Amino acid sequence: MKNYDVIYIGSGHACWHGALILKTLGKSVALVEKDLLGGTCTNYGCDAKILLDSPFELKEGLDRYKGIGLGQEAKLDWKSLMAYKKQVIGYMQPAMSGLFDRFGFDLIRGEAKFIDAHTIEVAGEKYSAKNFVIGTGQTYVPLDIPGKEYFHDSREFLSLDEIPDHATFVGAGIISMEFASLCLSLGKKVDVVNVTGAALEMYPQEYGQQIVEKMKGQGANFVFNAHVKSIEKKGENEYTLRTDEGDEIKTNYILVAVGHKANVEGMNLEGIGVKASSRGIEVDSHLRTAVKNIYASGDVIDKKIPKLTSTAEFESNYIALDILNPLNGKIEYPVIPNLVFTLPRIGQVGVSVKDAEAHPELYRVEKVELGKTMSWCNKNQPYEHLTFVIDKKNHLVGAAILSDDAGSYLDVLTLIINLKVTARQLSKMVFSFPTQTYGLISSLIPLLLQK
Numbered sequence: 001m002k003n004y005d006v007i008y009i010g011s012g013h014a015c016w017h018g019a020l021i022l023k024t025l026g027k028s029v030a031l032v033e034k035d036l037l038g039g040t041c042t043n044y045g046c047d048a049k050i051l052l053d054s055p056f057e058l059k060e061g062l063d064r065y066k067g068i069g070l071g072q073e074a075k076l077d078w079k080s081l082m083a084y085k086k087q088v089i090g091y092m093q094p095a096m097s098g099l100f101d102r103f104g105f106d107l108i109r110g111e112a113k114f115i116d117a118h119t120i121e122v123a124g125e126k127y128s129a130k131n132f133v134i135g136t137g138q139t140y141v142p143l144d145i146p147g148k149e150y151f152h153d154s155r156e157f158l159s160l161d162e163i164p165d166h167a168t169f170v171g172a173g174i175i176s177m178e179f180a181s182l183c184l185s186l187g188k189k190v191d192v193v194n195v196t197g198a199a200l201e202m203y204p205q206e207y208g209q210q211i212v213e214k215m216k217g218q219g220a221n222f223v224f225n226a227h228v229k230s231i232e233k234k235g236e237n238e239y240t241l242r243t244d245e246g247d248e249i250k251t252n253y254i255l256v257a258v259g260h261k262a263n264v265e266g267m268n269l270e271g272i273g274v275k276a277s278s279r280g281i282e283v284d285s286h287l288r289t290a291v292k293n294i295y296a297s298g299d300v301i302d303k304k305i306p307k308l309t310s311t312a313e314f315e316s317n318y319i320a321l322d323i324l325n326p327l328n329g330k331i332e333y334p335v336i337p338n339l340v341f342t343l344p345r346i347g348q349v350g351v352s353v354k355d356a357e358a359h360p361e362l363y364r365v366e367k368v369e370l371g372k373t374m375s376w377c378n379k380n381q382p383y384e385h386l387t388f389v390i391d392k393k394n395h396l397v398g399a400a401i402l403s404d405d406a407g408s409y410l411d412v413l414t415l416i417i418n419l420k421v422t423a424r425q426l427s428k429m430v431f432s433f434p435t436q437t438y439g440l441i442s443s444l445i446p447l448l449l450q451k
Contacts, residue, residue: 012039
């Protein structure tokens, strides 16, 4: 039986970043993987999504200048874009394999099952370690209804050679709204069916509603407060979706994105005393499970912190340092920006607008219609809007953004929030001009000076 200092179960961002730290500092490390090396983000998540999304973002920008500098409308070619995506993302497997070889990781192929707190079994072989890190992520939850076998998930959508003429999305969260945006830009028919009365509910509703109204203008049909009852296949790529409320939608493709569950099954976690559920694995302030030599990292954790690739990498690095230093302090998360890749984008960071408005004794909410005041340098985005959350000490503690450039804004604002940068400190800095960042800072400074 081979022994290691640390065995990681999973090979995505929740695992390999920390594994690299440990290996660099002389520890023996192995990674167990039953699927593609690099995990969801690298192969069928974030990387594929941003690659496919970028031409759509550019087209949106060009279309805003029709009649004021540009004449012909840009056209998208999904088929050639998908071929490019498969070429680039397809290279990730040999690239990750080469990377892991260069790092000196031992790679164990198969599903891990715990025998005891220091031993796992994979494909009939046993392996032991002083510490384990579980970074198995999560998977989508299908609706348990008649016809559920006709549902598709995001992994399948991101590999479609052709976009169907009529796509229906169940759920109005991030995945559905992002993919629906792409379909509409291609001139396809789109339905969005949601159990509640709004889309993108974790973000300011005025922003989510603006996206909904824009998509309706492109021909999208939204069915809110509806519960999907059944799916019936009528022919080749022809389906009928029915709701409890009596709605009937004829469509060519149905994607379900109504939630995720943690990948915790089959590892015998309960048998060794690790507490876990579909929500994820319970951990302490050091990301240790109830069995203290076993950690959890990334989306598999039961947590309120945003489940993002950047968070998983942060946790992976923290765990490596905690293993190296038993006296390491508890994990302290910075504010974490999150971004929806709709067209336009919605982003937020820090204290949410909803929480701030619920506590006026603690926060002040300031709204800036940057699209109306800075149209000359913001790529002609009349809808661009910022919402700042400011505490009683005049520190920026949160922000929400509706803009094609929300990601760039978020990175600047995240620094300002984490470092508690004041208006006086910002006023002593010189930023490039005329840029959108300049507009952002010049709008923020006077708001931070208010008493």
